[in-house]
Amino acid sequence: MKFHAYISKIRSFLSYKVFTALIYCLLALVLLLILYQNMKPETYDMEKFQVADKTIRSPKTIEDEMKTAEEREKAAEAVDKVYVFKKEMAQNRVSLLTSIFDFVSETNHESTQDGKEEDKKDKSKEVAIQDRLKVLKSKLTGNVSEDITDAISDSILISLLQANESDLETTKNVVIQHVESAMTEKIRDDGLNDAKKLVQKQIRSAGLPEPLEKAGEELGQYAIVPNDLYDPDLTEERKNQAMAEVEPVKILQGQIVVQEGHLIDRDTYRQLELLGLLKSNPTIKPLIGLVLFVALVIGVIYIYFSKVDLPEDKKQNYLLLSSFIFISSLVVMKIVGLIDVELNDIAFIFPAAMAPMLIKILMNERFALIMAILLAVCGSILFHDGIAGTINVEVAVYILFSGLAGVLFLSGHNERNHILRAGIFVSLINLLLILFLMLGGNGQYAPTEYLYYALYAVVSGLLSAVFTIGLIPFFEAGFGILSTMRLIELSSPNHPLLKKLLTETPGTYHHSVMVANLAESACEAIGANGLLARVGCYYHDIGKTKRPPFFIENQLNIENPHDQLPPETSRDIILAHTTDGAEELRKHKLPKEIVDIAEQHHGTSLLKFFYYKAKKENEKVTENEFRYPGPKPQTKEIAIISMADSVEAAVRSKTNPTPEEIRTLVHQIAQDKLLDGQFNECDLTLKEIEKVKKVFCETLNGIFHSRIEYPDIKQQKVIDGGTPN
Structure with a gap:
C-alpha cells in the first residue's frame, strides 16, 4: 500500500x-x-582558581556590562571640573569700588555744608565724624548692590572720611587700577588668596599716605573675588558625554575566554558565567x-x-x-x-x-x-x-x-x-x-x-x-x-496502453489526439494544466478497447452493431466505457488524475440517441436510466476535456463544416452541458467558458480550413493543350 x-x-x-x-x-x-x-552552548564544570584543562572560546558576542560600567566610570572620573571665566566681573568690581569712593566724597561734601551749624552748636569733631560714618554706612547699605559694611571695618571708612579730596582721589585711582588689572586674569577659589596678596602688595608699593594705604589695601583685597567659576551642570554634561563615548566592552564570538593551563580568576569565572558556559549556571x-x-x-x-x-x-x-x-x-x-x-x-x-x-x-x-x-x-x-x-x-x-x-x-x-x-x-x-x-x-x-x-x-x-x-x-x-516529468513519460506512444489503443482502436486513438489538441490549448488559455489535459485525453477513452466495434469512430467498412441491438443493451455498452477505462487505468497503476479524467469526462450526461430510441419503444423510460454514472467533472481540466470530446465528435460528423457551423456547434454543446449542470461541481467560470469556446473555434477552423480542389490529371492535360490517354 x-x-x-x-x-x-x-x-x-x-x-x-x-x-x-x-x-x-x-x-x-x-x-x-x-x-x-x-544552538545549545557547551557547558563546563569549572570552579574559581581552578587551572583550565582546555581552551574555551566564546560561542557568541555579548556585552560585558560590568566592565563597560567600570570603563565609563573611569572616563567620567578623568573629566576635569569645568570652570567658566566671567570677564564682566572685573568691571562689576571696579564699579563697586567707584561707588564706595563716590559715597565717601558725597558724605564729606554734605558734612562741609552743614559744618557752620555744627560749629554754632559747638559740637566736637569726634561726634561729627561718627555722624558722617553713620551717614556713609546708611548709604552703602541702601544704595550698593552688596552690603560692604560687614566686610570693611569702621576704621577704614573713617580713614576715607577724614582724607582730603586730593588724597582720596589718588587712593581711588590706585585701588581701581590694580583691582582691574588683577581681575582681568582668571581667579579660582584656590588662587583667591594669592590674588589678594598680590593686589595688597601692589597698592602698598604705590606710596599712598599711611591711613589711606591701609584703607586701599583692605578695599583692594575686598574687591578681588573669583571670576573663573566652577560650573556643575556643564561638568556633569561633559562627564555624561565622556561616558557615552566609551564603547561597550564585548566578549567577541570566538574570542578565547580562558587558555588551557591558565588559572580561572574571578574575572574569567564571571565571564564564563555571563556566557552561560558553566554547568552550575546554564542559560x-x-x-x-x-x-x-x-x-x-x-x-x-x-x-x-x-x-x-x-x-x-x-x-x-x-x-x-x-x-x-x-x-x-x-x-x-x-x-x-x-x-x-x-x-x-x-x-x-x-x-x-x-x-x-x-x-x-x-x-x-x-x-x-x-x-x-x-x-x-x-x-x-x-x-x-x-x-x-x-x-x-x-x-x-x-x-x-x-x-x-x-x-x-x-x-x-x-x-x-x-x-x-x-x-x-x-x-x-x-x-x-x-x-x-x-x-x-x-x-x-x-x-x-x-x-x-x-x-x-x-x-x-x-x-x-x-x-x-x-x-x-x-x-x-x-x-x-503527478509531476510534469511523469506526465511527459505517460505521453510517450510507447506506453503499453497507448500502443493497445493505437492497434486495437485506431479511430479512437485519432479522436483522442484531436481532443488532446483542443483541450490543451483551451486549458492554457485559462491558466489550467494543459499538459495534464493532453495526457488525460490520450487515455480518456481507453475503455473503448474492450469493445472497439461498438464505437462509431472504429466502425470502418463494417455494419453498425447497434442496429441489431436493443437500445438498453447499446446503452450499457456505451456507458460502460468510462468505468471500464477507469478500471483498466487503475490496473496499470496510472495516477489518480488520469483515472479521474477517464471516469468523469462524460459526467452524468444523457445518452440522447439511445434514450430517444428507447423512448419510442417504451414511454416509461426515464432519463436517469440513460445517463452516465458520473461523477460530474471535479476540475477545470476535466470539464474542458468533456466539452472538447463532444465538440470534436460533433464537428467530425460534419462534411467540410464552415466557421459559422463550427461556432454554432461549439456554443450549443457548451450551453447544453452548462444547462445540464455538468459544470456545477468544478470551479469553471462563465468567463473561462467563453475563452474555451473561442479557442475551440480557432483550433477547429485551423483543422477544417477550406482546401483548394485540384482538377483531375487528365483534365489538366487538356487544359494545357495535350490529349488524354
Missing part, C-alpha cells in the same frame, strides 16, 4: 484542521530536535531563540499553504511532501556536519540544490525558491564552525545560491536528462561561489585546498541532480504526486 494511502486512512479519522495542525506540530518538533544541539536563552526561529520557519510555510488555491486533500499532501523533503535535507546536513575530516568546510559538499529541485518538479517553482531560503538559514546554524549557537554566513550564501541555481536552470525542463544538465550548471555556480568566498575573504589557501574546495562544489551539484532523479519515483509513488 502506498504511503499516501496510509495518510488517507489517518486523515479519515481526523478533520482537515486537526490533521494539518498535527503536521505543523510534528514538523516544529523535528526541527527543534535537529537544530537544538547546534535558556539559546532555547528561547531557537523556538522563535522554528516558529518563524513554520510561519513562512503556513502562510504559503494558507494562500495556495488547492483542494484540501491535495494541499495536505503537498504539505507532507514538502515537510518530508525539508526534514530529509536537514538530516543530510546533520550527517555532513558530523563528518570529522581534516579538510575545512566539508559543508560545501552538501547537495544544496536537491530539495529545491525536487520541490520544483513535484510541486511548483514558487515554493522551491522558499525552500532554498529556508535551507540556507537552517544550514547557517547546522554548519556552525564547531562553535554552538553561531551563524555561518558563508555556508548560508552558498546553499542559497546553489538552491536558486537549481530551480532556475531546471525551469521549464523537467525531463531526466535536463535534471542532470541542471546539476552541471549548479556545479559551475558552486565553483564561482567557492572562488568568491575564498578570494573575497582575503584568506591564505594552499593550492591543494583550492582543489578540494572545487571538488566539493562539483560533487555538490552532481549529487543534487543524481539524488533528484533517484528520489522522484519514490516521492511520486509514495505521495501520489
Whole structure:
C-alpha cells in the first residue's frame, strides 16, 4: 500500500484542521530536535582558581556590562571640573569700588555744608565724624548692590572720611587700577588668596599716605573675588558625554575566554558565567531563540499553504511532501556536519540544490525558491564552525545560491536528462561561489585546498541532480504526486496502453489526439494544466478497447452493431466505457488524475440517441436510466476535456463544416452541458467558458480550413493543350 494511502486512512479519522495542525506540530518538533544541539552552548564544570584543562572560546558576542560600567566610570572620573571665566566681573568690581569712593566724597561734601551749624552748636569733631560714618554706612547699605559694611571695618571708612579730596582721589585711582588689572586674569577659589596678596602688595608699593594705604589695601583685597567659576551642570554634561563615548566592552564570538593551563580568576569565572558556559549556571536563552526561529520557519510555510488555491486533500499532501523533503535535507546536513575530516568546510559538499529541485518538479517553482531560503538559514546554524549557537554566513550564501541555481536552470525542463544538465550548471555556480568566498575573504589557501574546495562544489551539484532523479519515483509513488516529468513519460506512444489503443482502436486513438489538441490549448488559455489535459485525453477513452466495434469512430467498412441491438443493451455498452477505462487505468497503476479524467469526462450526461430510441419503444423510460454514472467533472481540466470530446465528435460528423457551423456547434454543446449542470461541481467560470469556446473555434477552423480542389490529371492535360490517354 502506498504511503499516501496510509495518510488517507489517518486523515479519515481526523478533520482537515486537526490533521494539518498535527503536521505543523510534528514538523516544529523535528526541527527543534535537529537544530537544538547546534544552538545549545557547551557547558563546563569549572570552579574559581581552578587551572583550565582546555581552551574555551566564546560561542557568541555579548556585552560585558560590568566592565563597560567600570570603563565609563573611569572616563567620567578623568573629566576635569569645568570652570567658566566671567570677564564682566572685573568691571562689576571696579564699579563697586567707584561707588564706595563716590559715597565717601558725597558724605564729606554734605558734612562741609552743614559744618557752620555744627560749629554754632559747638559740637566736637569726634561726634561729627561718627555722624558722617553713620551717614556713609546708611548709604552703602541702601544704595550698593552688596552690603560692604560687614566686610570693611569702621576704621577704614573713617580713614576715607577724614582724607582730603586730593588724597582720596589718588587712593581711588590706585585701588581701581590694580583691582582691574588683577581681575582681568582668571581667579579660582584656590588662587583667591594669592590674588589678594598680590593686589595688597601692589597698592602698598604705590606710596599712598599711611591711613589711606591701609584703607586701599583692605578695599583692594575686598574687591578681588573669583571670576573663573566652577560650573556643575556643564561638568556633569561633559562627564555624561565622556561616558557615552566609551564603547561597550564585548566578549567577541570566538574570542578565547580562558587558555588551557591558565588559572580561572574571578574575572574569567564571571565571564564564563555571563556566557552561560558553566554547568552550575546554564542559560535558556539559546532555547528561547531557537523556538522563535522554528516558529518563524513554520510561519513562512503556513502562510504559503494558507494562500495556495488547492483542494484540501491535495494541499495536505503537498504539505507532507514538502515537510518530508525539508526534514530529509536537514538530516543530510546533520550527517555532513558530523563528518570529522581534516579538510575545512566539508559543508560545501552538501547537495544544496536537491530539495529545491525536487520541490520544483513535484510541486511548483514558487515554493522551491522558499525552500532554498529556508535551507540556507537552517544550514547557517547546522554548519556552525564547531562553535554552538553561531551563524555561518558563508555556508548560508552558498546553499542559497546553489538552491536558486537549481530551480532556475531546471525551469521549464523537467525531463531526466535536463535534471542532470541542471546539476552541471549548479556545479559551475558552486565553483564561482567557492572562488568568491575564498578570494573575497582575503584568506591564505594552499593550492591543494583550492582543489578540494572545487571538488566539493562539483560533487555538490552532481549529487543534487543524481539524488533528484533517484528520489522522484519514490516521492511520486509514495505521495501520489503527478509531476510534469511523469506526465511527459505517460505521453510517450510507447506506453503499453497507448500502443493497445493505437492497434486495437485506431479511430479512437485519432479522436483522442484531436481532443488532446483542443483541450490543451483551451486549458492554457485559462491558466489550467494543459499538459495534464493532453495526457488525460490520450487515455480518456481507453475503455473503448474492450469493445472497439461498438464505437462509431472504429466502425470502418463494417455494419453498425447497434442496429441489431436493443437500445438498453447499446446503452450499457456505451456507458460502460468510462468505468471500464477507469478500471483498466487503475490496473496499470496510472495516477489518480488520469483515472479521474477517464471516469468523469462524460459526467452524468444523457445518452440522447439511445434514450430517444428507447423512448419510442417504451414511454416509461426515464432519463436517469440513460445517463452516465458520473461523477460530474471535479476540475477545470476535466470539464474542458468533456466539452472538447463532444465538440470534436460533433464537428467530425460534419462534411467540410464552415466557421459559422463550427461556432454554432461549439456554443450549443457548451450551453447544453452548462444547462445540464455538468459544470456545477468544478470551479469553471462563465468567463473561462467563453475563452474555451473561442479557442475551440480557432483550433477547429485551423483543422477544417477550406482546401483548394485540384482538377483531375487528365483534365489538366487538356487544359494545357495535350490529349488524354
